[in-house]
Amino acid sequence: MVNGTESIMNQLSDNELIKACRSGDENALGTLIQRHLSAVYRFIFRMIGDRPVAEDLTQETFLKIWKSIRRFDPTKSFRAWTFAIAKNVVIDYLRKKKHLTFSEIENDEGQDIADTIPDIQPLPPEILERAELAQDIERALLELSPETRSIILMHEMEDFTFQEIAGVLKKPMNTVKSRYRRALLVLRGYLENLAPKKQ
Incomplete structure (x- = not known):
């Protein structure tokens, strides 16, 4: 039955899922998140350049979406609204970390992340x-x-x-x-x- 519900949810448009979310349907929210998760994560990761931080900020983005889903205007694009929230989350993070320049993304040991990838062959x-x-x-x-x-x-x-x-x-x-x-x-x-x- 769960697979049937997932299949039905996957066929719904974003606006239909939002309507279901507003009625308290948690499956609808899960489907919305799954639908947009990788694009939002990819966007945030490329904005930040740090995987763990990007994961945290992606979570924060979807938490903000969940908290404000009732204020979303269904005449607008949900995808665009989602990216606007993601962009604001990133900007807030960068403001708090503004002592770092954008090219100083390093791991805990102070190495450039690109230099830490092992050479297997x-x-x-x-x-x-x-x-x-x-x-x-x-x-x-x-x-x-x-x-x-x-x-x-x-x-x-x-x-x-x-x-x-x-x-x-x-x-x-x-x-x-x-x-x-x-x-x-x-x-x-x-x-x-x-x-x-x-x-």
Whole structure:
């Protein structure tokens, strides 16, 4: 019977699930969380660069969603509302930790997290190059302001339109587009500056 309930819940739209949540249906809330959990975690992790902190902030995001689900406007996008809450949770966290620069994400022993991944076996050069590029992009993203970083991540990783991002950030769409373009230039410059150092 539980599988049948899960199957039915998975077929419901976000707004139908929210309606069920407001009626006290915990299965509906669980389905909503499962539906959006990995995208929200991915977004927060890329904003922060620290897995345990990203897990905590993802939990905090969904706790805030649960507490304020009755205030959600069903004429709006639940996905956009969820990302707006996630972005605010991240910004609050970064404000509390503002003595850290975005490129100083380290483990407890003071090592750069990227340097702590063990080398099990040699990798083919193409895979190594792709992995290095991914690490370089992660580092470059951490150089951007949190709001600009969120624009890049929502557009590139989560397929938000500029209009949806403007709604999440409560900014004019032209402002979002211009910040996006400037951020791409900054990222390109950062990555180009890294290239000569690696040769």
